[in-house]
Amino acid sequence: MKSHLTNDIKYFDYNATHPPYPEILESCLKEYLENFYNPSGITRYSLKNQGKIEQTRKYLSQVTNGKEKQFIFSSTGTEANFLLIQSLRILYPNLDSVIVSPFEHASMYAALDSFGFSPILVHANKSGTIDLNHLERLLKENPKPVICLYAGNETGVIQPAKLIHDLAKEHGQLFYSDLMQAFCKIPVPFDLFDGYTFSGHKIGAGMGAAVTYLPAENKNFRLFGGGNQENEHRAGTENTFAINCLQKVTEIQLTNLEEKNIKLKGFQKILEDQLESFGCEIIAKNENRLHNTTFLILPIQTVDFFLLGLEEKGIIVSTGSSCKSRAREASKSLLQMGYSEEEALRAIRISTGSFTTLEDLNLLIDQINILIQKLK
Template structure:
């Protein structure tokens, strides 16, 4: 597959958005342009598009060994997470709190607040792994559903999903997981989760399609109504182009997974070895992590100038923090792990993916050395 990135850009922010697989998306776009009909219509042309959506739903059901009717397509990962949390409100109308990891995407905490749930956060430490002891105590004292993402958006740390699942089943509780960073990057045992979400743009399928797997078939699972799309779970015309792209890119990514991860692990080792030599601290270095993710603390205070310097040289990395009105906030993940605010504000995330080359990595490390030495 040919990279869509221009020659003067070396991209290291795959955890935010994977660059699109242009050849696949162009094929899907051509299909859409010649068959743009509303999938909710009654003509045979519309029914053909509805058939494409159901074919994709069946693909994901077969892939995950889930039930087709429990999959709902939406427009974004945020919407997918909201639908997942809404299902808890339907199943447990009197529930006022759930047990949650301290590493979730902000959309999930916002969804919990929106539906009236207090997040009882699980303890953690500098490993970036939740405390199973604390989780068990919380389940023992007040059994409730558990929400824990599979892989950290920032740290890339993979949580002990099998152990979490065993504990939730011991206490008869549901286990939900945000799989946004895990899907298409590592092998997943979907049967561990009662509900989960993932999104197309995280794997290179472009924006516009995400999935929620609901814990059961229930007529009242929906964020908003007004139409009978998605088996009455989501009002709104489906994005047939994005949904078809989602399936085709997922098929391609999963077919390349083993070979790709060998390469990305090599790149991660090169990056971390050099950055440690330059005085950086690798977050959760000894924990199981995604092969593509390095989260580190720079040995300099001028992080913004470092990032600007990288961008001026065509190298795109990201901070480990939320950006609001250009004012950075300390990474909440790092604060929960026991790092100081000052350390958290010096963190950056380097994430690689399918189109990353050794030449890109060499350029990254050369410019990083130059800038760190300049600002020390």
């Protein structure tokens, strides 16, 4: 299946948004146009649409080994994260802080702040993984729920979830995880997490559907009130089109997962070998990482001109997590890992995916080389 892109853009920012699968979105749109009825209505047409939503919920329970009623659909990853953290506030009304990795998406920290939790940051290693010794010390001194994403938005580093889970459970604590970058990119040990989130736009299902898996059935877990949709967890008419897309693209991604990762692992090696020959530093190169993600420090100071130069050639990369890439702030992940602000400001992220071709990759490598030599 090929990308729908018919222009000359060479896209290397899959971690921000995966280009949509055109055949899937077109078939789901056709289905929506023929059956646009509000799933919350009382007619048989509405009930049929509600049944489709429940079928997707059932499908997710099957691929994750989770409980159907604990899967809640919302519209964005940010909403999904807010619902996840709201569940903590309901479970622990007097809790003032939680233990959090320093690599979370900005929406996770914002959700913690919104619900009155102070984040206790776990120390990080230059490898891009959290310091398990520090985590253990924090849990011993003052046990708190633990929040740690499974795969880094910027570095692609995969955290030691089994060890984190074991430490959390040893001290009787919940373990939540943001799976936005892991879902449909690598096999995910869902059973290790009490609660988690992921989003359709990260896998090629388009915008409009994200998922929260709640730690228990509890009607008091509620993102919005005012309606009984999503078992009263999130008022508002469900996006039947986006939810349908989410299931169908998930099916494709999981079916092709091994084949895709073999391809992307090969691309990653080709890319990183060349980048190192140009004087770039590959961050966390020897760690367990997503095969689609390369986070690097350029050997030049003029990163803005470098990015503009790539864009002029129709090539799109990123400076890091999409929540802040426009701001051009130093990557907080890199600062927590021990890199200097100057180094962090020279970092860019290249992320590939289902539609990336070797031809596109070679063009990217050539243009990076030309720009580095020109801007040195």
